[in-house]
Amino acid sequence: MTLSKRIIPCLDVDHGKVVKCINFLNPKCAGDPIELAQRYSADGADELVFLDITASSEKRDLMCKYVTGVARAISIPFTVGGGIRNVSDARLVLCSGADKVSVNTAAVENPNLITELADVFGRQCIVCAIDAKRNPTPADGKIMVQTAGGSVWFEVVTYGGRKPTGIDALAWAMDAETLGAGEFLVTSMDRDGTKDGYDLELTRSISERVNVPIIASGGAGEPKHLYEVFTQGSADAALAASIFHYNNYPIPLVKEYLYKMGVTIRS
Amino acid sequence: MTHTVIFDYGAGNLLSLKTALEKTGLTTSIGTTAKDLIQADAIALPGVGNFATSLKKLNPIKETLRTKVSEGTPLLGICLGLQLFFESSQEGPGDGLTFFKGTVKQLPNVLKVPHMGWNTLNIVKSNELLDGIAEGTYVYFVHSLYPAPQDSNIVITKTTYGTTFTSTVAQKNIYGTQFHPEKSGDVGLKILKNFAKIITR
Numbered sequence: 466m467t468l469s470k471r472i473i474p475c476l477d478v479d480h481g482k483v484v485k486c487i488n489f490l491n492p493k494c495a496g497d498p499i500e501l502a503q504r505y506s507a508d509g510a511d512e513l514v515f516l517d518i519t520a521s522s523e524k525r526d527l528m529c530k531y532v533t534g535v536a537r538a539i540s541i542p543f544t545v546g547g548g549i550r551n552v553s554d555a556r557l558v559l560c561s562g563a564d565k566v567s568v569n570t571a572a573v574e575n576p577n578l579i580t581e582l583a584d585v586f587g588r589q590c591i592v593c594a595i596d597a598k599r600n601p602t603p604a605d606g607k608i609m610v611q612t613a614g615g616s617v618w619f620e621v622v623t624y625g626g627r628k629p630t631g632i633d634a635l636a637w638a639m640d641a642e643t644l645g646a647g648e649f650l651v652t653s654m655d656r657d658g659t660k661d662g663y664d665l666e667l668t669r670s671i672s673e674r675v676n677v678p679i680i681a682s683g684g685a686g687e688p689k690h691l692y693e694v695f696t697q698g699s700a701d702a703a704l705a706a707s708i709f710h711y712n713n714y715p716i717p718l719v720k721e722y723l724y725k726m727g728v729t730i731r732s
Numbered sequence: 733m734t735h736t737v738i739f740d741y742g743a744g745n746l747l748s749l750k751t752a753l754e755k756t757g758l759t760t761s762i763g764t765t766a767k768d769l770i771q772a773d774a775i776a777l778p779g780v781g782n783f784a785t786s787l788k789k790l791n792p793i794k795e796t797l798r799t800k801v802s803e804g805t806p807l808l809g810i811c812l813g814l815q816l817f818f819e820s821s822q823e824g825p826g827d828g829l830t831f832f833k834g835t836v837k838q839l840p841n842v843l844k845v846p847h848m849g850w851n852t853l854n855i856v857k858s859n860e861l862l863d864g865i866a867e868g869t870y871v872y873f874v875h876s877l878y879p880a881p882q883d884s885n886i887v888i889t890k891t892t893y894g895t896t897f898t899s900t901v902a903q904k905n906i907y908g909t910q911f912h913p914e915k916s917g918d919v920g921l922k923i924l925k926n927f928a929k930i931i932t933r
Contacts, residue, residue, distance in 0.1 A: 468843075468893055469850045469870060506917065511850055537751050542872060542915045562747035564915065587782060589846045589874045590745075647846055676841065678848050701844065731850040731870040 469731040470695045470723070471511040471702035472716060473680060474709045476501055478517045478547070481527045483710070496710070499534040505709065506539040508716040511731055513539070514567070514650070514680075514704060517547030518625065524548065529561040536562025544592050546650075555582050559590065567592035567650055570623040573630060573637070576644055583645025592680075593646035596622045597634035597667055598654040608635045612666045619667055626654045635670055642675045649675065650704065653683035660686025660707070665698040672699035680704050688714055688722040695728050734931050737763040737772035739793070739813075741786040749778050749810070752914035755921060756928035764789075766796035772805060774931040779811025779912060783836065783877075784824025786812060794829065801831065806905045806931050811875055814901065814908030823877050831906055834881040843894040846876045851911075853889040859902045862888065863926050869919055871911040873899075878910060 476483045476498055483496045502513055515535070517528055532545055545558045546567030555566045566586075572578050572593060582591045597619040603609060607618035619634035638649055651671055653664035661684055668681040678701035681694045685705035694700045708714045724730045736753055738746055740762045753760050753776065760776075763769055775797065790797075801807050809817055818828045821836035828836075839845050850870040855862060878897035881887060891899035891910070899910045907927065913920035 467851070468847065468873075471849050533747065536745075536747050540748070540752055540755075540914060540920055541917050542874070542912075559745050560747070562745060562751075564745055564748065587780065589848065589876070590780075648848065676844050677846070678844050701849070 467729055469511070469729045470700075471680075472509075472691070472719060472730075473512045473514055473702050473704040474501075474505045474510050474716070475514045475516060475682065475704045475706045477706065478515050478531065479519050480521075481519075481531055484518070498531045499538050501710075502535045502539050502543070505716065506541050509720055509731070510541065510716055512541060512702070513543040515543065515545045515547075515563075516567070517545065519547070525554075525557060529557060532558060532561040532563050544650075546592065546594055551578065552581055552585055555586065559586060565590040565592050565648070567594045569594040569596065572641065573621060573623050573632065576640065579641055579644040579646050583647070588645045588647035591646055592648045592650050593638070593641040594650040594652065595634050595638060595641075595671075596626055596652045596654050597664075598622050598626075598629070599664075599667075606636075607633050608670075610635075610666055610670050619670065622654055626657075634667070635674055638671045639674050642677055646677060648678045648680065650680045650682055656684030657682070658707075659684055662686065662690040663694040663698055663700070663703070665693060668694055668698040668700045672701075678702060688719045691719060692723055692726050692728060695723070734758055734773040734928075735771065736760045736774040736776055736931070737768055738776045738778055739769070739790070740764050741778075741781045741789040745780060746778055749776060749914040752921060752924050753928070756925045758928050758931070766793045769793060769796050769800060772800065774806040774808070774927075775800065777807070777809040777813030777816060779813050781812055782823060783812065783815060783821040783828075784826050786816065787826040787828070790816065790829075797829065801906060804905050806927070807907065808927055809906075809908035810912060810914070811910060814910055815877060815879055817901070817906065817908055818879055818881070821877060832881050832886055832901065832903070833883060834879060836877050837880050838877055839875075839897075840894045846874055847893045848874045851891050851893060853891060853899060853911075855889050857885075857888050859888045859900070860930060861902055861907050861923060861926050862900065863929075864922055865919065871899075871909075871913070871916040871919060873911045875910060879908075
């Protein structure tokens with residue numbers, strides 16, 4: 466017996482409602498966070514991730530309300546991310562009932578945030594989210610990775626994919642681990658919303674370089690893609706949204722497929 | 733009504749444990765002082781924080797806690813809460829509660845640490861805390877250290893991740909789980925219901 470691979474539905478939340486974005490643009494409405502959390506939990510989800518894309522002043526109040534609602538409704542772990550910029554933002558989310566917080570842009574701009582958060586709350590509840598995009602242009606000091614599509618490096622993009630940073634995602638992951646990240650949520654911006662499968666080279670390249678768990682994200686379109694990312698992509702967990710939201714592939718069906726393929730799955 | 737006091741070391745999410753215990757029919761409150769503990773019918777030490785930091789918060793109530801436990805008040809320690817039952821920890825300095833002989837050790841680096849996710853219970857001894865829980869059941873773990881008890885009689889379950897470690901202990905009115913029952917779905921709720929049954933009988 467061994468640790469099982471985790472299946473993690475992701476719920477993008479805007480103004481208290483779950484939405485799904487195609488390539489991080491064009492929100493499309495899908496439902497109530499508490500209702501969906503209960504459904505996924507009953508379906509056998511191993512964990513949940515909420516990414517809050519609300520950009521307004523009432524955000525914090527809205528966030529606490531559904532985070533507490535979700536914490537009362539389910540008894541599996543869940544992570545909340547989106548706009549967490551400091552210890553007090555994180556404390557609010559954790560004390561509202563979340564188990565982990567994920568930080569992205571704020572940590573890229575201020576890497577010490579990871580250490581501050583890990584010191585207060587413990588590294589196990591700090592998820593470092595990295596949005597990365599392939600860049601085929603060789604540059605000084607970048608870690609080039611041989612892929613089926615040629616040699617590339619992975620560039621960190623921030624602000625929901627809008628801002629290229631020139632930072633190497635693999636180097637950033639190694640730094641963030643040293644700073645205190647307890648887990649990585651790695652999203653391929655090339656694959657996000659495409660349903661063409663995860664960027665296996667991206668997740669594997671990061672997984673090989675750090676000694677904390679990796680959640681792969683971006684591109685899941687069918688159960689086979691989860692199998693690929695657990696095996697070839699060396700991921701510890703797979704995050705997906707639309708394949709679950711629209712009930713194309715319910716979680717029990719995905720788990721049954723993975724189990725038959727020999728992946729260790731919680732039944 | 734039987735009342736459970738959840739001790740707060742001041743670092744993170746206690747709502748999940750509070751909600752889960754309330755789902756079993758218990759009333760709960762969050763406590764930080766010796767006075768809070770005195771009225772408790774049961775006490776829970778939750779699993780958020782760091783060994784040394786939590787010991788500092790625990791020090792002022794240590795004697796009250798020891799007295800309550802020696803009088804027979806049921807005590808449930810989860811994750812770090814369980815680790816505090818032992819003598820010392822590789823996580824940081826300080827004397828634990830020493831309900832049990834043994835230390836808390838770092839998980840080997842052969843696999844990714846923290847050990848995070850769902851892993852199985854190998855039941856080595858029957859105990860009422862695990863009534864109705866089958867061999868090989870999945871529960872949720874998130875930890876980098878594990879308890880190494882000297883007395884094998886207190887070991888109820890073991891789990892394997894890089895090494896095989898003790899994942900549940902019990903002796904008399906003291907119960908501890910290295911996993912998080914409050915995060916282990918229906919299985920976890922069943923375990924907490926068993927704890928509630930122990931308190932209320």
